[in-house]
Amino acid sequence: MTDRPDFRELVGDLPDEERARLERVHDLLIAAGPPPELPPALVEPDLDPREENVSFLPRRRAGFVLGIAAVVGVAAFLGGFLAGRQKEPFAEVFKVPMQGTAQAANASATIEVGKADAAGNWPLKVVLRGLKPLPKGQYYEMFLTKGADKRAATCGTFRVIQSGDSVRLNAPYNFRSFDGWVVTREVPGSGKHPVLLTTKSV
């Protein structure tokens, strides 16, 4: 591609100020040129937690990532459960905050991610605040997402009784394939899955 794309064709009519702003970006894009596609061997760093030195860094191995990129395992459903296990110790590796969307503006949550077992199960403890108890037959469900809160893999379903409840879920996936989490409200038969909590900015 050597032709410079026509800026007016790209953006159509815009107010002068905005047009000037976007045209500066247009010029920078043209000056920068295309970013090359990464060779397969560089798409993913080879992170093997058992290794202790930098040898996990990407090596030139054709097709290495193609296998990794796929989600490990099939979407496994693991129902969440309440209070009974709340007092069991949970070895958290890191936390991810969730915030309420417009449909649950006062809700929030914290996902505590534990250490994965040898099979690749990541235990999750989700501390929920501000989610309401649901009518009989309805439940909440947590998903890993890919782009724009698109639900990609379930981490389990749960119900709550009161704010502050925590539930234990599981994510038997390769996290590199996802970019966030959401919690939806599920009403069987409705075909709707409103997102109430998300790890992304709202």
Add this chain to the structure above:
Amino acid sequence: MPAVVANDLTDGELIRRTGDGDRGAFEVLYRRYSRPVFGLALRRLGDRGRAEDAVQETFASIWRAARSYRPERGPGAPWLYAVARNAIIDRSRARYEPPAEAPDEASPELGPPERIEAGWTAWRVHRALEELSPNERAVIELAYWSGLSQSEVAEYLGIPLGTVKTRTRAALAHLADQLEKEGLG
């Protein structure tokens, strides 16, 4: 779980955590920067294999040297760029170049300072591209570097022409937001 925390952490914080041995942070950093580093290396070295080696050396250096990063001295991106540039320079020195006679006329190509500046700018533009959603990035890459017209982009992606224009405007605006934060754009 690096991808999930990516949006919440600055480059500097990721480097700091990498210095503490946090592999998740390192992986996020890798995702953010591997393509820009590869692009920079390819541009400077002109060879994909050597560019791959430069990427590996860059991130190996980051892993080893992240503890030396000092947030008070500036944001993470310039530090990372300097590491990448050193790795690329080392890689370019590894090639034997026979001495050549000085040409009679000045080369029309950019001189070293201009090339460094152009490389830094391209790096930041490519880095900003990585922050776009896949949908927005697709319309930008197709529009600017595939040679497709907007109508052809719409046909290629199977979406209405109006959607392509809307996404393109939104993508450019998001890029402007990011680049303006860094003093570009």
